[in-house]
Amino acid sequence: MFDLTEEQRALKDLAARLAAERYAPHALEWDTARQHLPDSERLRLGELGLLGLTLPEEHGGGGRPLIDALIVLEELAKASPVAAWPVFEACTGPARVLDLFGTAEQQKRFLPDVVAGRSTIAVAISEPDAGSAATDATTTARIDGDEVVVTGTKRWCSGAGYAEHYLVYARFSGARGARGMGAVIVDKSAPGLSFGAQEALMGFRGIGSADLVFEDVRVPVDNVIVPEGGFARLFTAFSIERLGNATMSLAIGQAALDRAARYVRERKQFGREIAEFQLVQAALADMVMQVAAARLLIAQAAAGAGTAAPVPLDASVAKCFANEMAKRVSDLAIQLHGGYGYTAEYELERLHRDAHGWALAGGTTNIQRTRIASEYLGRRFDQRATAG
Structure with missing residues (x-):
């Protein structure tokens, strides 16, 4: 039932060779130094087509089934989670939210760069007082004309400070629980967005984790991926x-x-x-x-x-x-x-x-x-x- 196709075996072999030759030798070094994956290696993953496996073909992706991405993810992660992280984010993480719920314009604007390895989208959900209870989030996203004003603090954001874009889960109104929640993309360079110190975590070294502080950060309303009430x-x-x-x-x-x-x-x-x-x-x-x-x-x-x-x-x-x-x-x-x-x-x-x-x-x-x-x-x- 779960035998790999010839194409999947070739994909697995490609990822295994890449992991053994380029990433396994650096795994201990990256962990010890808490070193993020070099941009050149992320671009290499993009050139090999490994960042767009499950993303739409019209944006440079492979349009492949989820299992194909998981095959690659396992091979890379066996060598180093730092090397696997861009594939995780692109093929199973926030980029898939755009794939599923983003408009054609949003997908065209963000996904080609993800597929090519030019950018990564990280997700910001948790807050100092909202972890498992995600809908207790107090970060707000107030629509003001053709802009969204984001205010609040996010915590435990993997890739914070390194990723170029952040999918921020925020409260668009005073409605309680999930009813007022939605999601908006914020660029790393947006005025008013700052990052806390990198956390000294027990693991995940080299992936990075830090607070995101939003002080009336204004982004285009076209960056709203999931509007109010779409949290479910x-x-x-x-x-x-x-x-x-x-x-x-x-x-x-x-x-x-x-x-x-x-x-x-x-x-x-x-x-x-x-x-x-x-x-x-x-x-x-x-x-x-x-x-x-x-x-x-x-x-x-x-x-x-x-x-x-x-x-x-x-x-x-x-x-x-x-x-x-x-x-x-x-x-x-x-x-x-x-x-x-x-x-x-x-x-x-x-x-x-x-x-x-x-x-x-x-x-x-x-x-x-x-x-x-x-x-x-x-x-x-x-x-x-x-x-x-």
Whole structure:
């Protein structure tokens, strides 16, 4: 059911060679120095057609199904999340919001540069007091004639300070909850937009994260991608992003498994390979099962999506399982490596740190469990306390 086509295998091989030759050798360096992917490498990804895989052909993209982008994403992320990040943002992230909901003019204005690697669009949703409860956001987008005035602060924006454009989720009116929410694109150079210091995160080093501060930032009203009241529609895009997130976790699990399988055949203790010990075999078997299960859940969700979005239930199941798999498998890989697994040189601690980041990004595993129950039962569960 999930066999790759000849074209998909060629795409996978291209991404794997690129990752091995250009990105894997720099992964530790980029993590240690918290170095962002050089612009020249983003342009290279664009030249190879890897940034537009799921975007419209009329804007230079490939118009391919979602699974094709996930194949590439995994291969790049196994080498370095820094290298995979532009593909994640373009093929499963904010650029897909424009693909799904943007006007023809908006798509023409923004997507060709994304496809070519000349620009990246980052998403700004969370705020100091609005994380999982995204609709508690207080950042406002007030329409004033032919402009939108954006005021407020966003937090935990991955790529902040590096991306050229930001898809900002804001409140267009005083209507409570999702009813007043929409989304608008703000350019990095817009007067009144400033960035906080780069966060010293546990993982995601080289991707970047910082606050965005909007002080009466004015942008053209034509930059409104999703108008007031359209927040519910954005769950379609969230489902795509969740499969991208799940695939980044899958890459961590597969990389940790590959490294562990190699190590247990090389490392000798008590006169024999440690692969000969049953507890090592049991740990490795658990890793194999966990990675395989995550891969199947992602593939199932992506197969149902085609060139569109996956079923929300399938996307949340895949994300939740893959997130927890990556934490568990990378932890087991550290244990199998013993003291070496605790060193930065072997990069397993980097994989484990990043695994925790993906489990928080895009909706925590606890939030995914709530969504899974909601979708499965066909009911909406309000997490807010009601007056007694």
